Amino acid sequence: MKNIKALPNSNTPDFFQEASAILTKCNGHTIEEAAKLKVDGMLGATFSSKAIIGNVQRGLQYVANNPLK
Secondary structure (H helix, E strand, O other): OOOOOOOOOOOOOOHHHHHHHHHHHOOOHHHHHHHHHOOOOOOOHHHHHHHHHHHHHHHHHHHHHHHOO
């Protein structure tokens, strides 16, 4: 897997730049490896961190179950 990118969103740019660092944790890993990673959230942004982590996990699960042909 090359990388994970966030779609346009309504978070403030400064906040989302920090929160999106969570996405880079998966870069360079296979889908299977990335799905097993334990990623810590951002201090003071528990809800947003959990949402980002949950969305990445669901995306990885989707890609694992629907490989490109």
